[in-house]
Amino acid sequence: MEKQKLMAISLLDGRNWEKVKIVSKFFSEFALIKYRLNVEISYLIFLAKKGKIIRKLKNNEINLLTKIWKDFGIKEATNVKTYEAKINHDVKAVEYFLQEKLEHTSLKDLIPFIHFGLTSYDINIPAYALMLKEFREEVLISKLLKLLKELKELIIKTRNMSMLARTHGQPALPTTMGKELSVFYSRIIKEGKILSGHEFEAKMTGAVGNFNALAFVYPDYDWIDFSKKFISSLGLIPNIVTTQIMPYDNWLRYFDSLKRLNNILLNLVVDIWWYISFEYFGQVKKEEEVGSSTMSHKINPITFENAEGNLGMANSSFEFFIRKLAVSRLQRDLSDSTVKRDFGLAFGFTVLAWDSILSGMGRISPKPLRMKYDLESHWEVFSEGIQTYLRSRGLKEAFEILKDKTRGRVLSKNDFHNLIDNLPISSIEKKNLKIDLLDQYLGLASKITELAIQDKI
DSSP: OOOHHHOOOOOTTTHHHHHHHHHHHHHHHHHHHHHHHHHHHHHHHHHHHHSSSSSSOOOHHHHHHHHHHTOHHHHHHHHHHHHHHHHSSSHHHHHHHHHHTTTSTTGGGGGGTTTTTHHHHHHHHHHHHHHHHHHHHIIHHHHHHHHHHHHHHHHHHHTOOOEEEEETTTTEEEHHHHHHHHHHHHHHOOOOHHHHHHHOEEEEOSSSSSHHHHHSSSSSHHHHHHHHHHHTTTTOOEEOSSSOOTHHHHHHHHHHHHHHHHHHHHHHEEEEHHHHTSSEEOOOOOOTTOOSSHHHHHHOHHHHHHHHHHHHHHHHHHHHHHHHTTSSSTTOOOOHHHHHHHHHHHHHHHHHHHHHHHHHHHEEEHHHHHHHHHHTOOOOGGGGHHHHHHHHOOOOOOOOHHHHHHHHHHOOOOHHHHHHHTTSSSSHHHHHHHHHGGGGGTTHHHHHHHHHOOOOO
């Protein structure tokens, strides 16, 4: 294992293997072979149950077939690869492996019906669709929910911590840390609903999508209905109108959702990085760690920086998948096959990034006094409220008056109160406008925060 980590080309299979090894359960070469075997066996069982072409299977025979793919391990996968090395065809190798497994069983008579009337992509497409679906259900959603839980806890902790909002990087208005983080929470929830609700398409339509062989041998059988029911039995959505390749648009919508979600998280980690640099968040000090090889005082936000880089790596792959898989030459070319084998890279970098975010959130602590200090150092931001008040009293030059007194300036509380004293309004109005703290000008930040955190996937 240590040698593998040291010699690996990718950091996924190298230094970060322990963090992403769950991905290999779904997107490794071993996983692809096992999922293919699952589809081949499921097809044979379904053919016996619904096809009225081959004999019915006994319960013990169905159990035997199911056990073949459920107990499939590295030893068996190595046998499949041995077949592949001889014949130079990966899907046919799975077929030969299954034939060998049935040779000395009561199912020997069904060997001719393994992969009956199918093309490789009638196996590959459902296999990959199941990989995508089950990885989402077993890994992605649980990690996303954990991330949302941590973010919600941070929002609740900081919902009443007033701070200076910045637009264009410049002092703008008062807000709260909790409200600003709740924007990300809401965005993640919305995209998470799309992601979790996505249904994956698959096909079983033959070599160019016309059921040619099956319709030729059994012309009176409703193969379209059979195909729909078989694909549905796998928990997938049937696509009947295909070439040899199922159009990947359905999967690409899923990738696009993941890309959008990763971009939201990228925005989150960049903003947290800035808040750390403003000292709005402190970082937990771990005594045994070193922040710099020379600057001994430093604690760097490396988990958020790692997340930023790995989210970019994941999305570059998703973007390529979306571009590449949308196009195929005529009824099929092979260029998509090698691309699909790299799905694990995009999901590996996604998992690695999400784990880094979780780690980073566990290493930060809000500093409300620092936030408040920055806010109270910029009373010029209250000019919006004052000029709006003056407008409400019919003063048409309100904006220009405040612009002349505040634009490009940094004002203290006393400075701003003096400004109010020189406004063309009554003394009672002046007194009412002289708030004590800028967090009295937070608007509906608290209510918006509460609304946001009520939502869930």
